[in-house]
Amino acid sequence: MTETEALPGRSREVMAVLPGLMLAMILAMLDNMIVGTAMPRIVGELGGLAHLSWVVTAYVLGTTVSTPIWGKIGDLYGRKTIFLASIGIFMLGSALCGMAGSDLLGGTADGMAQLIGFRALQGLGAGGLMVNAMAIIGDLVPPRERGRYQGIMAAMMSLAMVAGPLVGGFITDHLDWRWAFYVNLPIGAIAFVWLVARLHLPKYRTEHRIDWWGAALLTVGITALVLITTWGGNQYDWGSWQILGLVAVAVVSLAIFIPVQRKVAEPIMPLHVFRNRNFTLISLIGFLLGFAMFGAINFLPLFQQTVQGASATNSGLLLLPMMAAMMVVSLFVGQFITKTGKYKAFPVIGGVIMAVGMWLLSLQDVNTTRWQTGIFIAVLGLGMGFLMQTTMLIAQNSVEQKDLGVASSASTFFRSIGGSFGVSLFGAIFNHNLTNHLTEKLGPQAAKMVEGGGGRLDPAALAKLPAQVRTGFLESLAGSVSSIFVWAILFAVAVPVLAAFVKQVPLRGGPASGGGPQDGDSAKETAIVGAFE
Numbered sequence: 217m218t219e220t221e222a223l224p225g226r227s228r229e230v231m232a233v234l235p236g237l238m239l240a241m242i243l244a245m246l247d248n249m250i251v252g253t254a255m256p257r258i259v260g261e262l263g264g265l266a267h268l269s270w271v272v273t274a275y276v277l278g279t280t281v282s283t284p285i286w287g288k289i290g291d292l293y294g295r296k297t298i299f300l301a302s303i304g305i306f307m308l309g310s311a312l313c314g315m316a317g318s319d320l321l322g323g324t325a326d327g328m329a330q331l332i333g334f335r336a337l338q339g340l341g342a343g344g345l346m347v348n349a350m351a352i353i354g355d356l357v358p359p360r361e362r363g364r365y366q367g368i369m370a371a372m373m374s375l376a377m378v379a380g381p382l383v384g385g386f387i388t389d390h391l392d393w394r395w396a397f398y399v400n401l402p403i404g405a406i407a408f409v410w411l412v413a414r415l416h417l418p419k420y421r422t423e424h425r426i427d428w429w430g431a432a433l434l435t436v437g438i439t440a441l442v443l444i445t446t447w448g449g450n451q452y453d454w455g456s457w458q459i460l461g462l463v464a465v466a467v468v469s470l471a472i473f474i475p476v477q478r479k480v481a482e483p484i485m486p487l488h489v490f491r492n493r494n495f496t497l498i499s500l501i502g503f504l505l506g507f508a509m510f511g512a513i514n515f516l517p518l519f520q521q522t523v524q525g526a527s528a529t530n531s532g533l534l535l536l537p538m539m540a541a542m543m544v545v546s547l548f549v550g551q552f553i554t555k556t557g558k559y560k561a562f563p564v565i566g567g568v569i570m571a572v573g574m575w576l577l578s579l580q581d582v583n584t585t586r587w588q589t590g591i592f593i594a595v596l597g598l599g600m601g602f603l604m605q606t607t608m609l610i611a612q613n614s615v616e617q618k619d620l621g622v623a624s625s626a627s628t629f630f631r632s633i634g635g636s637f638g639v640s641l642f643g644a645i646f647n648h649n650l651t652n653h654l655t656e657k658l659g660p661q662a663a664k665m666v667e668g669g670g671g672r673l674d675p676a677a678l679a680k681l682p683a684q685v686r687t688g689f690l691e692s693l694a695g696s697v698s699s700i701f702v703w704a705i706l707f708a709v710a711v712p713v714l715a716a717f718v719k720q721v722p723l724r725g726g727p728a729s730g731g732g733p734q735d736g737d738s739a740k741e742t743a744i745v746g747a748f749e
Contacts, residue, residue: 230356233415237349239407240303244279244342247310247400250384251275254396255517257388258331270446272514273640274332277442278339280632281435284484286344287351287625289426292482295348295355296415300408302344307404309338314397338397343632351624352415354612382533430484433473438633440466446640485629486622494718495614495623499630501563501714502607506634508574508708509600513538514639515646516593519697523690524586537590538597545601559606560720566602567711573599574708578701582687582694603711607631613721638707642700649699653692658685 251258255271290298312334317327387395440462452458477483490496520526520534553559573596580589611627 230353233352233356233411236407236410236414237352239403239410240299240345241349243303243306243400243404243407244345246380246383246403247338247342247397250380250387250396250399254384254388254393257393258396270332270643271328271335273442273446273636273643274336275339275342276632276636276639277439278336279343280339280629280636281431281438282340282343283347283625283629283632284434284622285426285431287347287622287628288482288484290344290348290351291622292426295352296411298344299348299352299415300411302341302348303404303408303411304341306338306341306345307401307408309334309341310397310400310404313338314394318394343628347625347628350608350612350628354624385533427476427480427482427484430473430476430480433469433476434484437466437469437473438636440469442636442640445637446644448644485626489615489622489626492614494610494721495626497714497718498563498607498610498614499626501567501603501711502611502627502631503634504707504711504714505570505603505607506631506636507638508570508704508711509596509635509638513593513596515642515697515700516589519580519694520586520589523582523694523697524584524589526586534586534590535593537594538600541594541597542601542604545598546605549602549606553606553609557722558720559609560718562602562606563610563715563718564712566599566606567708567713567715568599569602570596570599570711571705571708573597574701574704578698578705580694580698580701582690584694610718638704642703645703646696646700649696650692653695654689657688657692 251271258271286298286302313331315321316331316334321327321330383399384396387393387399444459444462444466447462448454448459474487477485477487490499516535524534526534549562553562573592576592576595577589580592608624608627611623615623
């Protein structure tokens, strides 16, 4: 059967479940963008400006440490039940985040700590949303066709990234910020019901066990590394016993993790997949992509709302150029890959453009206009559009079908861990630079406003300051945000360098692999992949 003959039936099968998959993925993307827009208002009510980055870090860290577990248990036991469970956990975390600091949970005194903890729980659920959605597409569609559907999903993700700031801005301006989390509940419920009714995948039974030791060691090691990047040089000196102790914990846990992965029957992250050059390269690229992208753009709403004076709703609109550029490029790339099977050039092009976008954003100061920022982030969006789905596609095409969940989770994992490190490191840099700038411009008393977690600095509070003091704050904030993008350039420029070494391997399911969409059986795919390893 040829690819053209098999496509209509396969398309109907995939399109029946695609809305549910997209809604689940949109949950994760929408939430991050909504919360980013609402953060100045959240900090204004709960306090803790110095801990702002932890609201993002806790979520990304929860996503990072749970992603490999979700991918592996999906491979072992079938993805439908596991996928539904991740949606349920995400919805529970969203509901609790919305209640953080409320009278029901003891008031605002511990509100920020509660929010950080509940965001971690929400992240645990989010870890299963992206990886299982991508893996389910991988179960239903061979790689040659996958570009079409992943292009659609990437475009929908871009649309969610556009809608997120708009919804977040509307909620922040007209409703309580808690609705930034409650809005996830109806969307999650629709996705849950749709997938229960429409998604039909075989149920697997296995006598193997989950690699809980490996999962625990990985969680401890990654958490220690994130705490090092967050606290080092900021809350604790680099030579303090706290930082040195965390370094020891990270080194020991990750050193033990490697031999454990070699011995267990079902490792949480099988090391044999890294023998494939493309898989290793694309994992490193994903790490750098997450580091530069997620670590930096989380601070854009803060810059737009405080320095440029945009309302929460307008700050969402100001992100539109980035999302629109990303959506258009993602659709183009998906269609091009499906038609030609060629993908090697896209990560290189995307990496170069992303680095240029980061450089442009590093030039911002208090005099940067909104339309200039729009051009800068549009350039960044172009680069992201070339990279986002291509990295996942290359990762999935580099492994056997039985390791598809592992490949999807590993690709998401390295991007998430990069984002986690980026958010924590850039958050520490931001706080350190902001304190230094405020001390230099306004004296140590002003700097204390962002120390100790008590700062309630938001646009409304800034507007009430005397003109000279407000100018000093705005200049300090602008300089601190710009310094983040300077650091992001260092990581972004490494992406095209690594991508240049990616090998063009024919995508399975197309003419180069000698078959059509029905070539997805494990034995044939094993043989095809093995020929290129």
